[in-house]
Amino acid sequence: MTVGDPCFALRMTGIRKAFPGVLALDGVDLDVRQGEVHVLLGENGAGKSTLMKILSGAVTRDAGTIEIDGRVVSIESPRQAHDLGVRTIYQELTLVPHLSAAENVFLGREPRRAPGIIDARRMREQTEGILASLGVRIDPGHAVRDLGIAQQQMVEVAKALDDRARIFIMDEPTSALTDAEINELFATIERLTARGAGVLYISHRLEEVSRIGQRVTVLRDGRRVATHDVRDVTIPQLIRLMANRDLAEHFPKRRTMRGEELLRVVGLRRRGVLHDVGLTVHRGEVVGVAGLLGAGRTELARAIIGADARDAGRIFIKGAEVPMRHPAHAIALGVGFLPEDRKTQGLVQTLSVVDNIALPSLGRWSRGGIVRTSRHTEIGRRLVQDLRIKTLGLQQTVLQLSGGNQQKVVLAKWLAAHADVLIMDEPTRGIDVAAKVEIYELMNQLTARGAAILMISSELPEILGMSDRILVMRLGRLVAEFTAAEATQERVLQAALGHAA
Amino acid sequence: MIASFGGRQLGTLFGLIGLCALLTVLTPHFLTISNLLNVTEQTTINAVIAVGMTFVILSAGIDLSVGSIVALTGVVLGSALHSGVPVPAAILLSLTTGAVCGLLNGLLITRGGLPPFIATLGMMSIARGVALLFTDGRPISGFSAGFREISTGRPLMIPAPVLVMIVVYVTAHFVLTRTTFGRYVYAIGGNEEATRLSGVRVGFHKTMVYAVSGVTSAVAAVTLTARLNSAQPIAGMMYELDAIAATVIGGTSLLGGSGTLVGTLIGALIMGVLRNGLNLLGISSFLQQVVIGGVIIAAVLVDSLLNARSQRRRARIAPSPAPTAGSAEGITR
Numbered sequence: 001m002t003v004g005d006p007c008f009a010l011r012m013t014g015i016r017k018a019f020p021g022v023l024a025l026d027g028v029d030l031d032v033r034q035g036e037v038h039v040l041l042g043e044n045g046a047g048k049s050t051l052m053k054i055l056s057g058a059v060t061r062d063a064g065t066i067e068i069d070g071r072v073v074s075i076e077s078p079r080q081a082h083d084l085g086v087r088t089i090y091q092e093l094t095l096v097p098h099l100s101a102a103e104n105v106f107l108g109r110e111p112r113r114a115p116g117i118i119d120a121r122r123m124r125e126q127t128e129g130i131l132a133s134l135g136v137r138i139d140p141g142h143a144v145r146d147l148g149i150a151q152q153q154m155v156e157v158a159k160a161l162d163d164r165a166r167i168f169i170m171d172e173p174t175s176a177l178t179d180a181e182i183n184e185l186f187a188t189i190e191r192l193t194a195r196g197a198g199v200l201y202i203s204h205r206l207e208e209v210s211r212i213g214q215r216v217t218v219l220r221d222g223r224r225v226a227t228h229d230v231r232d233v234t235i236p237q238l239i240r241l242m243a244n245r246d247l248a249e250h251f252p253k254r255r256t257m258r259g260e261e262l263l264r265v266v267g268l269r270r271r272g273v274l275h276d277v278g279l280t281v282h283r284g285e286v287v288g289v290a291g292l293l294g295a296g297r298t299e300l301a302r303a304i305i306g307a308d309a310r311d312a313g314r315i316f317i318k319g320a321e322v323p324m325r326h327p328a329h330a331i332a333l334g335v336g337f338l339p340e341d342r343k344t345q346g347l348v349q350t351l352s353v354v355d356n357i358a359l360p361s362l363g364r365w366s367r368g369g370i371v372r373t374s375r376h377t378e379i380g381r382r383l384v385q386d387l388r389i390k391t392l393g394l395q396q397t398v399l400q401l402s403g404g405n406q407q408k409v410v411l412a413k414w415l416a417a418h419a420d421v422l423i424m425d426e427p428t429r430g431i432d433v434a435a436k437v438e439i440y441e442l443m444n445q446l447t448a449r450g451a452a453i454l455m456i457s458s459e460l461p462e463i464l465g466m467s468d469r470i471l472v473m474r475l476g477r478l479v480a481e482f483t484a485a486e487a488t489q490e491r492v493l494q495a496a497l498g499h500a501a
Numbered sequence: 502m503i504a505s506f507g508g509r510q511l512g513t514l515f516g517l518i519g520l521c522a523l524l525t526v527l528t529p530h531f532l533t534i535s536n537l538l539n540v541t542e543q544t545t546i547n548a549v550i551a552v553g554m555t556f557v558i559l560s561a562g563i564d565l566s567v568g569s570i571v572a573l574t575g576v577v578l579g580s581a582l583h584s585g586v587p588v589p590a591a592i593l594l595s596l597t598t599g600a601v602c603g604l605l606n607g608l609l610i611t612r613g614g615l616p617p618f619i620a621t622l623g624m625m626s627i628a629r630g631v632a633l634l635f636t637d638g639r640p641i642s643g644f645s646a647g648f649r650e651i652s653t654g655r656p657l658m659i660p661a662p663v664l665v666m667i668v669v670y671v672t673a674h675f676v677l678t679r680t681t682f683g684r685y686v687y688a689i690g691g692n693e694e695a696t697r698l699s700g701v702r703v704g705f706h707k708t709m710v711y712a713v714s715g716v717t718s719a720v721a722a723v724t725l726t727a728r729l730n731s732a733q734p735i736a737g738m739m740y741e742l743d744a745i746a747a748t749v750i751g752g753t754s755l756l757g758g759s760g761t762l763v764g765t766l767i768g769a770l771i772m773g774v775l776r777n778g779l780n781l782l783g784i785s786s787f788l789q790q791v792v793i794g795g796v797i798i799a800a801v802l803v804d805s806l807l808n809a810r811s812q813r814r815r816a817r818i819a820p821s822p823a824p825t826a827g828s829a830e831g832i833t834r
Binding site: 305307326327328329330331332337339344345346347348349350351355358359360362363366369370371373413417 | 682
């Protein structure tokens, strides 16, 4: 195969993309032939979505070339990607719910009878034609919100489908579909490839690989580790390829004596999200919670602290059952929560460092409803020093801090509030390596002082490197538990994917 | 940071000073003691309502019902006085009515899940309607001299309404800056979810914010009734817009989370001075509306342009967190 080979719908070579502190893609090669479905596999954070964003123009690459139909192209914007025939079907659908299927398909390019006057009949007929060519039966006049998710997806495909469409990128399209709907989607994909389009198919469901794909590429830590013909690989082999990440990252884990039980959760249920989850966390212990995106890990944390309602389940703190129906209860009981999104949930960006640190403790520190600023300053200053938060001063707004320092402020909030059970959701996401190690060191200090940590993480090395025990969630259930000694990347990943060894 | 006097307030203050200077040049009647007292007195009503509005807007809400609450609490006060209720008790009754209206607003928003715009729009119509029903559409006029002291009195040489305004501002400023409730108002407006996850009873505090707004409207109604010597069910029309304008000109963000009462006071004074100046210059009331609308838009436009510029500056620094962290480190060492 030479440069300019037209039988490749898409060919990417040496794609590189760095974000502050992270090398998301490191010289990735990937091609999709005309009429082929190429499956892209990889753990959370392996670089799949960055690659997808580069193709769709949402992110620009730092280096590398992209060829479409044998021509070298530059993709700098979503518009350019669209003009080049790249069509992305996102997991989150981008339809307008109360418009009809036809209106959605032609949104922004409605056929007109006269300037400004939509030719509704032609729009309907053409939509009908497109949907029929995809082999789906949907009334084009139906409001999209009344359709099932699979049908909405078909409308999304129909919307993406025009004469110039060459490459379809599908991001976990089956994650919300039933088996029958998956069959329908796969039939549609086959029709697309029959027209000569190439499909880049991102999925977590390994059993789909051989059903729909011709070739499969595995990404790991921003690098391509393998590309195979699907007939040449087995599911266990794929799992092995996805796992086995470099454990070069430094985890300064120090083990502490496990003390009394601080948190016990029994029979936690939330309809459609959590099914009968139970766990315990003891003093001095870090319990890691692994799982794929959407496995219900964040939902578990929120249900424990009472941020979301529970349908059933009992929570015990130090052996005594507690109500915990509101985060205020959690704080009063010494349970702190570091949410996965610092910006929207962990911090009030308009407030200063010290005001954020004081927020959960304001009530306790005040006298007769009047706050004691000197106390805030005193405790704030001590925590900024202890946690080595790099700030221009206590009065600096947190908006201006780097990610690592912001996360330390969130941690400082809970230390100030004397939380001894800390639930950390992705504690090091978006933080540079040096700051990560600092956060790990702080976790060590906390457990040494007798705190209990429940750590949710999508990074397997972090889970393996920092946990004393590891729980694995899948589809809202706890499906496996490992001690630190038993756990390997492969075993945890197998459990998370639902493929027992 | 919620400095009581940040750069934004300074800008508004210069705007006020510039406006005063301009009017001094344009008309000899502006810079006289009696006129300045007059302006201040006329500003008090809007300034006091704007205190509650500032609380509400800081919490990322809006209160459209303040003008109607002024009317309702005014007629409650008037009829209480007419039926022989002692002045302090009548005032208390009026303030309680305002608080109840505000509480209803707050409960509709926090318990009922209504957007603040809708809940207070409904209350705007309801309070007005109740005031009209209650009085059969007629004003209640003629009160004792003792009650009218609230308007005519000059304790410490200061006009009583101005004194009322000062007390309201000092108290409210203390509440906003030094009490847990005040700090929560800023936190809720800045990020409601993060505040909730920090264990703050967001619903309760939001409800109280609207109660505060109801009470300040009632305080304004008391001074207004005393000044007019009449309680009118059609009083307070469009007051909500003046209060919102004062708050926003004063630098409080409509997105919530940032702003100060000092700014609001200056904003209210700008509105008052502008009205007064346009009157002194003999500009028709029709044209006045146009000018005032233009000033409101200009003030906020300047603000958002400045914001956009500082955000672009920040964006240029932001993508590489390492150097900023490094420089910060240099300072802390």
